[in-house]
Every structure is written in structure tokens, then in C-alpha cells.
Amino acid sequence: MNIAKNCVSRLSSYKNALTKLKNLGFTRVFSDNLADLISVTSSQVRKDFSLFGISGNRKGGYNIEELFNQINHILGKDIVHNIIIVGAGYIGKALMKYKTFEKEGIKIRAVFDSDPAKINRESSIPILPVKELKEFIQAQRIKIGIITVPENSAQLVLDQMIDAGIQGVLNFAPINLKEYPGIIINNVNIELELENVIYYTQTMENNKK
Amino acid sequence: MNIAKNCVSRLSSYKNALTKLKNLGFTRVFSDNLADLISVTSSQVRKDFSLFGISGNRKGGYNIEELFNQINHILGKDIVHNIIIVGAGYIGKALMKYKTFEKEGIKIRAVFDSDPAKINRESSIPILPVKELKEFIQAQRIKIGIITVPENSAQLVLDQMIDAGIQGVLNFAPINLKEYPGIIINNVNIELELENVIYYTQTMENNKK
DNA sequence: GATTTATTGTGAAAAAAATCACATAATAAA
């Protein structure tokens, strides 16, 4: 069964919506409600669940607690994930300081940088020299890494990560990294997303005229 | 003609690839080369161009300079875009300090925050009280805004932006903002992207077994 | 206990996106 990326993203969104419903004290939810909460159709919700073998009660909707646990299990959120970041710049620091990751079972174990001035072994999340990257990844059995170095260092950093055994990467550098078999690379390209907004904003303006 | 979001994203990627080719001194490029550079097929490249009415020379490929200008025009990158950011936290600061935006014709005119301690009118990009948001947007005719406030303030900030006349928004808060007619909202959900990596990494591991 | 009502679950249908494949045209070679 090959699941489309969109579908996995929607699972994350359902999970998010369920967290909110849970906090509000709800116990049951219908495909309609979830659909509204994440702006999709209710058949999309049911189709997604059906793909992952998730089922509810006809007439009764879905038990939030149960649904939440099932989705979390599918997304692998029932275990803590240890990750590392390479690049202790602005984005790297933002990620490091983001409290929600910890709550969501995402634990940043270390940040690496090539600039000696950035090293700080005493920090609650240590900032280490990138030379120690491989050793750390292997010793701590880290599987997932985030790249927040400038564009021209990103491929080098990826190669080092893969060499050390990393299997999944989230990359913030605006560059098309080389693909490796069996390795997941997902890109966050902020400038591209902003250019999308610019494009549609001007398109919409032109349509009005 | 309604253009899919993926298609616009690819345009941005082509533009990026073309910048690099230009810097390397190339003057012509084939659909095959561009395809390799952004990991798509060559017919995808030609289909995309055909959608936007971009054409090259049979046998001769595309003139890089010309192609670059055409794509930039479509993306609206032949004019400078003035934008504002609301939320001078970690992500807001990262965006503020990102030099590439300026080079790409994206000019951050001000950042707004509700925390008095963050205000700094002397900074090269001023950090202003969010109370001044509407006045600034209207006086400066700002059309595009970025939301980098916490989740629970994001809808409020969006409402204020729309009220002031903003037409396109890039939102970093992990929340499904209410849709407004004629307003473009594009979301960057970093945690969701990381969860995607986690999902596919574990799926790939399971497949190996 | 029968009947009505509401919601799921899922094949079938429709829509959207990507790929194929080849006629067409520009260039290079003979």
C-alpha cells in the first residue's frame, strides 16, 4: 500500500484537530466535523481513514480517544523520536527553542555547527562541532535529521548524515538535494511558499480587473 | 486558466535552477537539464511551460535569459514586493534576517509584535507595536503579510490583516485559519513536515523487514 | 418491536495531474 504524501499530511492535521477537540472535552466526532476543521470534504476524511483501516460506528461517528490513538500509532507518534539538527543559525535556533516538539514526542538531542563560536556543550540541547556528527548519530542511534545550513553546505551535510546512518531528513536549504535509495528527504522551502502567495495574490488582483 | 499550486511551485524551482545556470555562465538549457535539476520529467517541464505560454526553439532548447525573465514576470518577480511580518519571535526574526529575500525582490517593511519589550523603531527593519498594523498596511499599501505568532493569536492577527487590506498571507501557525473570499492563505507547517519524514522513515524501515 | 433517521464505508465516477508518444520544426552534417 503506497500512501500519498497529501494523505499523510492530512493525517497529521486530523491528529491536530483531535487534540483540540479532546482538550475541549469532546468524546465523539463525525467525519463532517473533522472535514470542517481542516477544510476538506467529509468523504475525503472517510476515504483517508478507510485507506489506513480506521473505522468508526455507523451513526455514531468516531470515538475521539480511539481515533487519536490509531492515528498517532500510524504516524509513529506513540514513541519518542530523537532527532538532530545541523546548522545553529536562525532557523536552527527557532527549532531548538520550539517547546511544542517535546510535547509531541519529538526530542532534539543535539544541534551541530561548523562555527566554533556557536558551540555550547552546557546548553540543555548541546550545540556541538559538526566533526562529532557521525559519532553522535551512531552512538545515539539517531534516524532523523534536520538541515538548516546555508544552501552551499547542504549537500555536504546531507552526505555526512547519510554516511552516519540517518534515514529521514527535513531540509530547509533551497536546493534540490541528491536522492539516496531508501532515504526520505522532505523540503521546506520558505521562499517558494512566499512566491506562491505572491503569484496567487497578483493573479487574483488581475482577475478582478 | 486555473493553475495548480504544484505547477506554480515548480515555476519557482525552475527560476531557482535558472539563477544557478546563469551564474555558471550558461546561455541555453534543455527541458531535460531543467528536469534533472529539480527532479521531474522533461515532459513535465515542457507541459508546465506550455501551460504558461512559454516556448523555446525546437532543437535549440530555451534561452536562459529569456526563460528566466518570462518566469519572473509570471511569478511577479519583476517588481519589488513589500511585505510585513506579525510576530517578532524566533521565526519572525529568522525571516527578518534572511538576506536572500532582498536579493529576490522581497522587501520586509516592518515587523509587528504585541510585546512592548520587542519594539525597536531604530532597527533597519522596524519592529512596531501591533496596534499600528492597520495604519501601516494602509499607508504603505502592503498587500502581503506573514503570520509568525503563536497558534492562539493567529486568527486574530489574520482578521486584523484582512481588515487592513492584506490580500495574501503566509502562515506559520499550526492552525487552519478561516478562509476569506479573494484572500490567499498559504501555510507552512513545520511540525507536519517533520511528521511526514517520521512516517515515511518508519514505513521504509518496516518494508525492509 | 417496527420505523425513521443519521452516519459510515466503499465501489464507481469524475476530475486533476503526470506521462507518453509523435508530428513538427530548427539545426547540423553530408
Added chain:
DNA sequence: TTTATTATGTGATTTTTTTCACAATAAATC
């Protein structure tokens, strides 16, 4: 000048994704 070669441009086809539509069924009402 003719022929061979090599890319483009796009209609047709395939694949993927989403939506439709309704039978199945659980709960509520009568």
C-alpha cells in the same frame, strides 16, 4: 541543397486523487 538529427509542443493516454452516491447499519423515536 538535401538528409539526418535532435528537441520542442501538445493531443492522447495513463495514473493518481478526489468526489459522488448509496447500501449497510447503528441509534433514536414511535
